[in-house]
Amino acid sequence: MKLLLKTFAIASAMALTAAPSFAQERITYKSAKTASSYYQMGVQIAEAMRTGTDGAVVVTVEESQGSVQNVMEVRARGADYVFTTPPALVGLAQGGKAMFEGKGDPSFDNIRALFPIPSLTMHFVVSTDSGIEKFEDMAGKNILLGSGSFGAREGEKYLSLFGLEGKVELADSELSNAVSALKNGQIDGFVTAGSYPAPNVIEAAASTGVRVLSLSEEQVAQTKRTPLTIPAGTYAGQEADVATTSLPVVAYTTTAMSDDTAYLLTKTFWDQKSELGSAAAWWNAISPDMIANITTAVHPGALRYYEEVGAPISDAHK
Structure with a gap:
């Protein structure tokens, strides 16, 4: 490259x-x-x-x-x-x-x-305190998708694709509240789509411990979206590359x-x-x-x- x-x-x-x-x-x-x-x-x-x-x-x-x-x-x-x-x-x-x-x-x-x-890049952002380390760990957790945006629609689609439909508690709030809600422990994570580094993810990583989840190669293929790698070090505390999808x-x-x-x-x-x-x-x-x-x-x-x-x-x- x-x-x-x-x-x-x-x-x-x-x-x-x-x-x-x-x-x-x-x-x-x-x-x-x-x-x-x-x-x-x-x-x-x-x-x-x-x-x-x-x-x-x-x-x-x-x-x-x-x-x-x-x-x-x-x-x-x-x-x-x-x-x-x-x-x-x-x-x-x-x-x-x-x-x-x-x-x-x-x-x-x-x-x-x-x-x-x-590109619009999918971010699945969770607090380190939530104990979520991989996608399936979101079962039983409170996740904010927001509404009406590409990220919200795509996030909902991924929950269904990966067997989490009905297993995740969806927070009833706007994405604009995600960082404060995560910091205050009201949610375990949020989903956002934007060019990386995304400002709301930067803010979340700087204000509280977060993890940006990686998708497996099989999961990326299931989405039928364009694969994208967020390089290690893009966000505070991100020590490894993150495999995700993009539009x-x-x-x-x-x-x-x-x-x-x-x-x-x-x-x-x-x-x-x-x-x-x-x-x-x-x-x-x-x-x-x-x-x-x-x-x-x-x-x-x-x-x-x-x-x-x-x-x-x-x-x-x-």
């Missing part, structure tokens, strides 16, 4: 000398609710684009109510539109399936990927965007990634390997950049 990142960075620097000149580009970046970490990421990307292009790219970050809305807005947006969503939703939109059934539109076929951003998230645009603009955005993102990581640790989880999480076509401009730097791309991306 380190060698791949080093090679990628060197190739990226070489590509810089061959980059074409650009007039100022104005981009609208549709992310998430203002209170979310993904909105904050959008603000960080906007700053990275401004810095990395000496002001040649100006990004305006727009609040969104969610990934489905981001995809749906493709129908009315133009060449300046960049948005974030899990790759799976793009596939559903292009196939007119699930939440897009009866809402299909030819514009969905023009969606193209630019670059990966931090990849990617920045997209459409074929209405010019190849040169897509090239510039993609190159600038990767050129600025180390600076992004210095400002916010969740960017350090991004690597060229995560391009493999993109399951639909990559924008030709972004593809040109990836080919120049020798990034791991597949025929499905072309």
